[in-house]
Amino acid sequence: MARQQLAQSLSISAASVLVLNSVLFLAALLVVIGTPHRSAPKPARGCRGELDEGIRYLREDRLIAVIIVLLLVTNMLDTALLAVFLPVYTASILHDPVALGAIVGVMGATALLGNLLFGWLGHRAGARRLVFTVAFAVGGVSPQIVLALEAELPVILLVVGVSGTATGAVNPILAVVTYERIPERMRGRVLSLTTLVSQGGTPLGVLVGGLLVDGIGLVPTLWLTAGCYATAVVVPVLPVLREMNDPALATGEVAAGHP
CATH class of the missing domain: 1.20.5 (Single alpha-helices involved in coiled-coils or other helix-helix interfaces)
Incomplete structure (x- = not known):
């Protein structure tokens, strides 16, 4: 009451x-x-030439390519969770629309807290790949599982709070790795392509999530997406992601073909 x-x-x-x-x-x-804007000189190769160069870079940098695919899949799952699964869950299982705002609010607040904590203590965290893998596993899989178990709201808030805090370490690690690896003169086009591809699947995630909930039900869909997330967590174990721990060496190798 x-x-x-x-x-x-x-x-x-x-x-x-x-x-x-x-x-x-x-x-x-x-x-x-x-905001004042400075006029930039027109690129000598033109926009098409710069775009082709950015695509060529992504083909050569295996680590960035793997990260893009990983983000493409997980962004689809995350969007389905926020746009479909949580509203349906709070309406049909918790029967409390206020719970939706509480869950999303805790997610956002703890993600911000995680960003701040990692920005403060990240340099002491050790190997980037290990931190990334743990944060990715805790942050991605646990919300799907706690919802699939049809837990009560306090338990959900606790789990998504831990999940959000862990997720807060993911983006800072990715930002550091990409900025250290990508040559400065190519960052604009490469990061634009990275964002385009990694976010390109989000509308499909909402569509597929809605179709699955309508077809097989909410709880089976949550278990399915938890399995997909758990499979995606295996990706950081791949040998190519060892380069996360030594991005300077990889930068020299990849950038060698781009004088």
């Missing part, structure tokens, strides 16, 4: 949320418009 009263006191209408969201987007647009 107390939770319902608190939710009612803090709730605002859907229309108000949309208006607030629009105002924030407008504020962001004004910030971008008001």
